[in-house]
Amino acid sequence: GNSVTQMEGPVTLSEEAFLTINCTYTATGYPSLFWYVQYPGEGLQLLLKATKADDKGSNKGFEATYRKETTSFHLEKGSVQVSDSAVYFCALSSARQLTFGSGTQLTVLP
């Protein structure tokens, strides 16, 4: 079956630090890959997505590249802000099934 593994949190960074949250997956077929973000007290929001190998999704300074050879979709941001503090979920969609990772809590300190 499909599965998503993302790095365990919590992750605590200082403002303007570089962020990487690792995500690897196993899937049958050719999945689409997503990163969702959940701010405190809110539902998940789509942050970015990639639908095929070597695609790069980007939004709000975040980026992730669909790497088929390493089955990875790591989330990166060059300079985080306090407002980026949230829980980040990696997810894949394949064969009409959506599978979420366990979420990574990010806290950015001023």
Add this chain to the structure above:
Amino acid sequence: DTAVSQTPKYLVTQMGNDKSIKCEQNLGHDTMYWYKQDSKKFLKIMFSYNNKELIINETVPNRFSPKSPDKAHLNLHINSLELGDSAVYFCASSQDLGNSPLHFGNGTRLTVT
């Protein structure tokens, strides 16, 4: 103009009671979902409906019953509430059952005492 709205936002009730959570989407999507998020933020799919038809019914107690009167609404009724039902319940919708991204409501925090 909220895309996916669910009510109530908070629900505090006693064990054994029956309660409902309502969800509506105005995006014209065909597919709607219910997810349960536990205290560690782990998300678990409970149900999905496509055009009012039940598609996914994960292993949840049959005390949980979804109802979809039309494709814009998916309500969740819970009978005989238990302490372990305490969680945040999220409604979501997507354009279809393929690779379309999900749009989530802001959640209903259910506390069973």
